[in-house]
Every structure is written in C-alpha cells, then in structure tokens.
Amino acid sequence: MARRAASVTDAQSFSTDYSLPLLAWYDRHHRSLPWRTPPDETRLGVLPDPYRVWLSEVMLQQTTVGAVKRYFEVFTDAWPTVEALAAADADDVMKAWAGLGYYSRARNLKKCAETVATEYAGRFPDTEAGLKTLPGIGDYTAAAIAAIAFNQPAAVVDGNIERVITRLHAIETPLPQAKREIRALVAKAMPHDRPGDFAQAMMDLGATICTPRKPACVVCPIVAGCVARREGIAEHFPVKAPKSEKPMRVGAAFVAMRPDGSVLLRKRPSSGLLGGMAEVPGSDWTARQDGITDISAAPFPAAWHATGSIRHVFTHFALELCVFKANLPDDASPGDGWWSPPSALPHEALPTVMKKVIEAAIPGATKKRRKG
DNA sequence: CAAGCGTGGAC
DNA sequence: TGTCCAAGCTT
Incomplete structure (x- = not known):
C-alpha cells in the first residue's frame, strides 16, 4: 500500500521524519504476539479484536510480555468475548488474575466488561475520549486501543516510547514532567495512515533495540535522527526523578x-x-x-x-x-x-x-x- | 501531583 | 544480596 508523501513534506527537522524507516523495520522485525494482527494484514485493513487488544493492554500495564502470555491464554479460553467476561463470577476473575499483580486491574477489568456489555451493546468505544471513561483505561490504554483496534490517529505514549523519544531528542527534563512534551513529539511524528502499527513499532523498538541498558544503536532503524546517540549518551535517557526508599x-x-x-x-x-x-x-x-x-x-x-x-x-x-x-x-x-x-x-x-x-x-x- | 498499588526476571 | 524495572491507573 503506497504511503502518501505527507511525512516527508511535513518534516521540519530530521528527527520528526523517522516513521517511514521505523514502519519498514516493523514490517520485517515485528514481534508475533497472540493479541496482535501482523502488519501485512493491518495494511489491508484487517484490525485485531478490540476485546483482545483491551485485555492484553490492561494485562501489560507495568507487566512483562512473558508474564502476560500465559494469563492471556487462560482468560481468552475461559472468556472469549467481553460479554462472557461480563457474565463471569467476579471471584473467578480474581482467581484467574492471581499472581499477575496490581489487583485493582482485575476489579476494573470486570467492571469495564460489564459496562461495555450492558451500556455499549458489547462494543468498545472507538475513540480515545470514549475509552477513557471506562474503568482501568487511562491515557496510555485509551490511545493504544484507539490506534491499534480502531486505526485512530491517537498519540500512544508508554514507558518504551518515553525512552525512545527522550533519546531521539535528548530531552533532559525528568519524567514525569517531560510527558507533555513527549506526547506532542509523538503526535507530530505519527503517520496517519498506520497509527496502530506506528505505536506498536515504537514499542517493539523500545523493547528490543532501544532498551534501558546497552541499547543496540548499531542496528536501530532510526539511529540517523537520534541526538542522544550522536552525542554518545543514549543510556543517559530517560532522566527520572529519584525514588524514595522502601520501608x-x-x-x-x-x-x-x-x-x-x-x-x-x-x-x-x-x-x-x-x-x-x-x-x-x-x-x-x-x-x-x-x-x-x-x-x-x-x-x-x-x-x-x-x-x-x-x-x-x-x-x-x-x-x-x-x-x-x-x-x-x-x-x-x-x-x-x-x-x-x-x-x-x-x-x-x-x-x-x-x-x-x-x-x-x-x-x-x-x-x-x-x-x- | 505524589503516593499507593505486585510480581518476577535481568544483571 | 540488591537494584532496576515492564505496554500505568486511581485518588
């Protein structure tokens, strides 16, 4: 599918023009995950099941892909649809969630399923604003579902993307203060024809190449625009506020x-x-x-x-x-x-x-x- | 906005 | 052993 030349003509500096090489990299090196539709299908307009996208995104909040896979399979086997989850026994949901942590997620998951089933006829809202009204869905998850499941031009910002963006632009402002600036830069870089793939490409890049320690800049598809790499300080970013000690x-x-x-x-x-x-x-x-x-x-x-x-x-x-x-x-x-x-x-x-x-x-x- | 809220894997 | 931290949300 031919891409418009918009991302080229819109480019105002080298660092905003990376969506094309990033998507080309994603087409070849994307991770295959149970809740994902591969890019050769999304480019034809085949989008993933919003229920599965939502379920995976909630499970993935502050949780590793490796831990989520097993739980995702158990949940989708037991409750294949949002209506099934809405009708489930709340205690059964808590039992199935046991071990995954952050248990308010499971309580909100059940509430959200019930709301979608009863007030939305079993269909998730297809906009960021609509999604954000649901329990357990915040800024990140609303944008991710809107982009991935509904192809909406939402600016998705998670921990991976914060790391990628702060390195690309060498942003010294500490997190979470830098969040607003990061969101604006993502919105500017996002290609409107493939918002879902762009979000997942950025996250895959952060998870496999632009890693917290020892980033693999040598094989990074967008290294040409990376200020932190050019200055040899990629690992310095993102800057974060110091943490308080644990009692x-x-x-x-x-x-x-x-x-x-x-x-x-x-x-x-x-x-x-x-x-x-x-x-x-x-x-x-x-x-x-x-x-x-x-x-x-x-x-x-x-x-x-x-x-x-x-x-x-x-x-x-x-x-x-x-x-x-x-x-x-x-x-x-x-x-x-x-x-x-x-x-x-x-x-x-x-x-x-x-x-x-x-x-x-x-x-x-x-x-x-x-x-x- | 800062604090509360889990867990397991990597180093 | 400790330390960091992984696709954050709620209050």
Whole structure:
C-alpha cells in the first residue's frame, strides 16, 4: 500500500521524519504476539479484536510480555468475548488474575466488561475520549486501543516510547514532567495512515533495540535522527526523578489446618492493597519497631507453633511475616472465612505473598498439579 | 501531583 | 544480596 508523501513534506527537522524507516523495520522485525494482527494484514485493513487488544493492554500495564502470555491464554479460553467476561463470577476473575499483580486491574477489568456489555451493546468505544471513561483505561490504554483496534490517529505514549523519544531528542527534563512534551513529539511524528502499527513499532523498538541498558544503536532503524546517540549518551535517557526508599514492615500470619488438609482463608477488603484477594488470618503489617510478630495476633486460641518466616517486596515497602501453624479439629468453625480443601487451594485468589506464607507452613500446598 | 498499588526476571 | 524495572491507573 503506497504511503502518501505527507511525512516527508511535513518534516521540519530530521528527527520528526523517522516513521517511514521505523514502519519498514516493523514490517520485517515485528514481534508475533497472540493479541496482535501482523502488519501485512493491518495494511489491508484487517484490525485485531478490540476485546483482545483491551485485555492484553490492561494485562501489560507495568507487566512483562512473558508474564502476560500465559494469563492471556487462560482468560481468552475461559472468556472469549467481553460479554462472557461480563457474565463471569467476579471471584473467578480474581482467581484467574492471581499472581499477575496490581489487583485493582482485575476489579476494573470486570467492571469495564460489564459496562461495555450492558451500556455499549458489547462494543468498545472507538475513540480515545470514549475509552477513557471506562474503568482501568487511562491515557496510555485509551490511545493504544484507539490506534491499534480502531486505526485512530491517537498519540500512544508508554514507558518504551518515553525512552525512545527522550533519546531521539535528548530531552533532559525528568519524567514525569517531560510527558507533555513527549506526547506532542509523538503526535507530530505519527503517520496517519498506520497509527496502530506506528505505536506498536515504537514499542517493539523500545523493547528490543532501544532498551534501558546497552541499547543496540548499531542496528536501530532510526539511529540517523537520534541526538542522544550522536552525542554518545543514549543510556543517559530517560532522566527520572529519584525514588524514595522502601520501608520495612513486619507482621504475623496464621495457617490453620484441619485433618483433611483444608486451610482457613478469608477475603481481604475489596479496596487497597491486595484488594478482594484471599489471605490467611494475620496481624496488621506495621513499620513500627514494636510490630506484632507473635501469637498475640492469632485469630483464635490454638496450639500455634512458629513454622518459619517469609519475605516479600511490594512496590512501596518490604514485608517480613512470621508464620505460625496449628492443627484444628474437623469441626472447627471457620468464623468469617472458609476452609479451602487441598484440591481447591491452588486455584484460590491467593496473591504471591500469601502463597509464600502457606508454602512455609505446608510445602506444596499451593502448587498446581501438572496434568498428565 | 505524589503516593499507593505486585510480581518476577535481568544483571 | 540488591537494584532496576515492564505496554500505568486511581485518588
């Protein structure tokens, strides 16, 4: 398909005229991913399923492609359409999301599916503005869906593209302050005939060539316009504001087990840290020196005995939990939780930190059995 | 706008 | 071991 000469005549400096070599590179070296339509099809007007684009984009928020692939397959097998996801049991969605992190994404995913199914007749809005009104869809995801699934001329800016652009133009302004400038530069460079491929080409470039460390400038298709490379300081960008250090928190967790191997679980509050996910009973997690790390935080009296401790690092704090275990009789009351039998435990909505806790008390208890 | 919000892989 | 960080969103 012939491209108009617009990107050439519009060019005002060398660094704004890179869309052509970038797209040519993408046509040859694009990554094949389960939610993608290859460029030889998009150029013929064949666009990917908006549901699959949306699902993949939400999963990919702050998450690696390698981790997303498995979850994407599980989700699309269980819920092939937005209507199916809208009709799903919310707890089943949380269970399927367990381990992927940032669990508000799963809660918003379900809400968004319900809204699209009931208020939009099962069809995603095809504009950035329309998409942004939906839960869990912000600036980046709205632009990405609009461009990739609907071929809209949206300026897509993610972490990869921030890195590519700050290097191309040697932008010393730190992130996130530079965001507005970056967005304007992307909008100026974007070819209106292939906005979706342009966005994915920029992201592929950032993921495979213009990498955070040791960028492969030698094989970069747009190195000719890169100011940072010319000055030998590509790795210096993007400049970021310094991060605050992580405090340490401590606490105690209690694994109660019945003779049949069932473990007592309860559900965390629906918002905040690990919102809506399952956990074993435990103390608060506190940064105080006198934080509770003993059986004084036990949910009920029992023959609790220490069975080890686990460490886990969250985004904004590190956690050390002392793990206690007790064997309870068959008729022990679950209180406000439930007893999860060994066959169900691996499929519960347990975040990784809770799997570590249970593994410390009952090795192998949360591992999924390989079939065959 | 800064802070809250997970996890696992690379180095 | 630590450190960084990966296709960000919400409040």
